[in-house]
Amino acid sequence: MNPPTTHYEFFGPPGALLVTLTVPAFSYALFFGCNDANGCLPYFTSEPILAAVTDLNWWASLWDTQAALIYLAWYAFCVLSWVILPGDWVEGTTLRDGGKKKYKINAFSTFLLALGITSGIILNYGPESFTILYEKWVGFLTASILMSVVQALYVYAFSFRSGALLALGGNSGNFIYDFFIGRELNPSIGSFDIKSFNELRPGLILWVLINISMACEQAVRRGGLANVTDSMWLVLAFQFWYVADGLYNEPALFTTMDITTDGFGFMLAVGDLVWVPFTYSLQARYLAFHPVELGTVRTLAIIGVNLFGYWIFRTANNEKNEFRNGKNPKNLKFMETKRGTKLLTSGWWGLSQHPNYLGDLVMAFAWSLPTLFDTPITYFYVCYFTVLLMHRQRRDDEACQQKYGDDWNKYKKLVPYRIFPYIY
Structure with missing residues (x-):
């Protein structure tokens, strides 16, 4: 045990x-x-x-x-x-x-x-x-x-x-x-x-x-x-x-x-x-x-960045949670594994393996923008958070490789991007 x-x-x-x-x-x-x-x-x-x-x-x-x-x-x-x-x-x-x-x-x-x-x-x-x-x-x-x-x-x-x-x-x-x-x-x-x-x-x-x-x-x-x-x-x-x-x-x-x-x-x-x-x-x-x-224009622009990140984060998580609970209102595509489980391959989860991380990072950037650019130190959080989530994604990849075996290799061909669609 x-x-x-x-x-x-x-x-x-x-x-x-x-x-x-x-x-x-x-x-x-x-x-x-x-x-x-x-x-x-x-x-x-x-x-x-x-x-x-x-x-x-x-x-x-x-x-x-x-x-x-x-x-x-x-x-x-x-x-x-x-x-x-x-x-x-x-x-x-x-x-x-x-x-x-x-x-x-x-x-x-x-x-x-x-x-x-x-x-x-x-x-x-x-x-x-x-x-x-x-x-x-x-x-x-x-x-x-x-x-x-x-x-x-x-x-x-x-x-x-x-x-x-x-x-x-x-x-x-x-x-x-x-x-x-x-x-x-x-x-x-x-x-x-x-x-x-x-x-x-x-x-x-x-x-x-x-x-x-x-x-x-x-x-x-x-x-x-x-x-x-x-x-x-x-x-x-x-x-x-x-x-x-x-x-x-x-x-x-x-x-x-x-x-x-x-x-x-x-x-x-x-x-x-x-x-x-x-x-x-x-x-x-x-x-x-x-x-x-900040003034009105910059305030509205920063709010827009944060809302965009939150929209990605929340809608991606909602897709995953609904699918885990046996619901699929968007008719998302998925692949079945030998373990009997299903992996999403469309929607947000078809764009990257961790779209929720992408939303997190966009929000993290929005949190630093109100400090403007007088110092780089206030952008430490978004830099650190990027490294953290990339490391967490690597850990998740190793765990899923052990869990799903060859099925995980097939999944990664269908969804090749780890966090950032078309980039990483």
Whole structure:
């Protein structure tokens, strides 16, 4: 049931160690390289970096007790909301042992509750009451990294209990690699599934709250909420909609590779709790100290780009979900495999193997456009996201090759493009 892992990803233990160390380091670097003091146009020299990392006081400055306690309270709020708020229980896909996990669906309700409390604070006490996420950014970042490390160590140790179902890719026997990639497939505490909880709640909702805090910081600097720039409103609206859409469609998560295939280790923990909220909010943080006025024409153009990406993303996913549920209202073409399953070969899924990724990338580009082109750093997200999705597509290709064999080769002749039609 738990065969040893024979195939490494990320170039094995050395690559896993490198990513484990560089993701937190790069998260800090994005702050120190793009902030109010340098205007997001830093002059890179080694002297100040070496001076900082060799100074114990600099390391101590990364810790903020108040920020850590607030972050812990935030995480506890998300857990209590999962427990208290009503929600349906849905079954996931069939596991290797023949069982199915059940997941409680109330991420969207948690989101609405968090927004309600946040709105109440701002309306009653003004925007200056919610700038703390901007003011104590480094402290919150440190707290989230610590939470990621603690969770990854806990689930790794807990995975050695009798009867644990391990991830096929996380049972190598090497501590560094298994700690990073995730040893157990579905670590849980009773009915509380740690992996799916972290995927949608603490980091994803915090991303929106951080954006709101950045808008409040800009409002304080510019004399009130009425003076928040159109560029900031666009970033808030785009990313709010993206998060709300993901949370509202929570059941779709349980068919993704993160849930069905990957174990839960440091890779997913730091991705969910650190990378998503603290790097995806880069545009809003930049606009907090570098306001940009777009005007009507540029605003409408950027909205058009985002809507185009969302249309691709949502219609492609709808085609797939309807087909998986036995519906085919568009009479899309498909090929049957020896396994008895069917693969779409027309519609969006005939243009590329992952048209939903294409929509994601168009939206990611639209999120950076409100910052205009005064700095390349605010376009880091779309560049990183392109690399991430290309890597994920490669992983999916390998998994499907093992799953379908020769049928997958036939499919790739029918749908040769991976993400970008006629390009890649």
